Amino acid sequence: MLEVEGLEAAYGDSQVLFGLDLRIERGEVATLLGRNGMGKSSLIKCLCGWLKPRGGRIRFAGEDITGWSADRIARLGLALVPEGRQIFPNLSVRENLLAFAANRSGAISMRWDLERVYALFPRLQQRHQHMGGQLSGGEQQMLAIGRALLTNPHLLILDEATEGLAPLIREEIWRCLAQLRSQGQTILVVDKYVRRLIALADRHSILERGRIAWQGDSPALDADPSLWQRYVGV
Numbered sequence: 209m210l211e212v213e214g215l216e217a218a219y220g221d222s223q224v225l226f227g228l229d230l231r232i233e234r235g236e237v238a239t240l241l242g243r244n245g246m247g248k249s250s251l252i253k254c255l256c257g258w259l260k261p262r263g264g265r266i267r268f269a270g271e272d273i274t275g276w277s278a279d280r281i282a283r284l285g286l287a288l289v290p291e292g293r294q295i296f297p298n299l300s301v302r303e304n305l306l307a308f309a310a311n312r313s314g315a316i317s318m319r320w321d322l323e324r325v326y327a328l329f330p331r332l333q334q335r336h337q338h339m340g341g342q343l344s345g346g347e348q349q350m351l352a353i354g355r356a357l358l359t360n361p362h363l364l365i366l367d368e369a370t371e372g373l374a375p376l377i378r379e380e381i382w383r384c385l386a387q388l389r390s391q392g393q394t395i396l397v398v399d400k401y402v403r404r405l406i407a408l409a410d411r412h413s414i415l416e417r418g419r420i421a422w423q424g425d426s427p428a429l430d431a432d433p434s435l436w437q438r439y440v441g442v
């Protein structure tokens with residue numbers, strides 16, 4: 209589904225990614241781990257087309273998308289739930305959800321529609337007429353996830369999936385991601401809750417100063433908590 213090879217990126221003269229490799233198979237859940245400023249968001253920006261790579265290759269859904277524009281990559285079926293949600297404060301929940309609805313993966317069965325999103329997040333249905341700006345942080349995150357799902361993406365990316373959310377809402381987001389996983393959705397998630405990520409995901413990549421410091425599966429990460437302390441600070 210996604211193959212990144214030797215990815216390099218910079219902001220002006222300041223290089224931030226140094227030869228990253230990453231692979232996500234269809235139906236897998238992968239994570240990016242690392243302390244603040246290690247390059248997770250920059251990698252995601254490259255995948256989404258917001259930051260042009262200086263070197264390396266990105267292949268997604270059968271295409272070489274290196275250097276493609278963000279809207280072209282989105283149309284190919286990559287959906288981002290961005291850090292800070294970025295929902296429209298002056299549109300209702302329903303309008304936010306329908307603003308970008310599409311069928312990018314060409315799914316015939318199990319297609320996401322409004323009803324299915326409301327079934328996943330009943331809170332959104334209860335508040336469907338509320339403005340985006342009136343929602344709590346957790347509700348905004350549900351809205352951002354629902355909006356991304358309504359594009360029926362091949363790959364769903366969540367940057368800081370549960371950051372700043374109350375514990376109960378965090379649990380609801382984890383429950384939702386587990387449900388999506390069981391339905392075969394391919395997901396790349398950035399978060400700091402390593403235990404939750406081990407339970408949820410198949411593979412993990414730890415970033416350290418723009419380089420991959422460690423890659424492995426959940427049993428390997430679970431078996432070595434010293435990695436978490438060293439690279440994630442938990």
Ligand SMILES: Nc1ncnc2c1ncn2[C@@H]1O[C@H](COP(=O)(O)OP(=O)(O)OP(=O)(O)O)[C@@H](O)[C@H]1O
Nearest residue numbers: 219222224242243244245246247248249250251415
């Ligand atoms: N727009 C920008 N211009 C210049 N430098 C930037 C920009 N955005 C990020 N950086 C720098 O790039 C490096 C990687 O940052 P990035 O945001 O990718 O890290 P991160 O692991 O996602 O951390 P965080 O969780 O804090 O977002 C950092 O040194 C950061 O200061």
